[in-house]
Amino acid sequence: MKLLASIMALALTAAAQVPAIDWTAQKAEILRHHRSLVQIDTSNPPGNETKAAEYLKKVFDAEGIPAQLFALDPSRANIVARLKGNGSKRPILILGHTDVVGVQREKWPVDPFGAVLKDGYIWGRGSVDDKDKVAANLTVMLLLKRSGAKLDRDVIFLAESGEEGTTGPGIDYMVKSHFDDINAEFAMTEGGGATLENGRITTVQIQTTEKVPRSTRLVVNGTSGHGSVPRVDNAVVHLAAAVAKVGTWETPMRLNDTTRTYFEKLASISPPAKAARYNALFDPTRAEAAQRYLAINEPQRYSMLRTSIVPTIIQGGFRVNVIPSQAEATLDVRALPDEDLDKLYAEMRKVISDPAIKIEHISGNDRPAGPPSRLDTEMYRAL
Known part of the structure; x- marks a missing residue:
């Protein structure tokens, strides 16, 4: 509902009437579109996002909304749809991605692609990342079309493939080869969110920038041998110690213009106790205690304060009675936009303090840091 209202505020002509929407009827x-999208298995790898793109294409075709598939890989199509305005303003782009991360089916209490309605929620891979946004954007397009609203700018819909770590066939391809089809003054995608407390939305957060993913690997080599003979260079032991140190390492808190403004605004609208904690972040004598509270109770906000390093994968031996010759761990590093990776790795080496551990940057899907979106735009005011 808020998404549609924002798009209308940006795209409707001055003389246009905002159509009333019966959300209960919608x-x-x-839910049908949301569940149908979740039921399409687009686990990446391999993706197979064309299946989702074709579903969306059928919906747009039935509504008379021009839509086109663009594919670098035939199995991994993107889809673009467009509602035409009068051209007096540049377009707005609303986008989401159709791929999802893989699943361990045996860990799920329900079919991860069943879109089961349970306890008031849609259970399924992609239900909140990102097929809910795709369904919301689809709804915006359908309701704008049906309303007959007069637009002063085009509204462009993009459902991209490959967002989950393989952007080559998705947004990279669209920017390099079909930028004219998605070129817009403003773009709105996943990020931000709302805070729900006691069944009531207390804050709506607008994300204007984000951290930079820098996947990293810890590798250690040792002497292989029989498990009955302990060895001082056991790769698993060295790796376990390194992972424990890195996983509990608190990188320095560094507020930038974006996060400083965020916590200032958040404090201004929060109850007294919360406001005091957020304001304490600006006071060197109270910041440490405030961070400890956030780390336990508000981990997402705690993460905003610093470059985060989270161990996510450990690989080692293959038999209980064999000491492996190598062990490695993967770290999900989310760096502040101005983070110097070489300096970060130098500090990491000091924290680990073990010459047997090698630190390797995993290249291949690095995303460049971008400047924050401005807060003085028509888009921001509409939101």
């Missing part, structure tokens, strides 16, 4: 259709 609920069944919105």
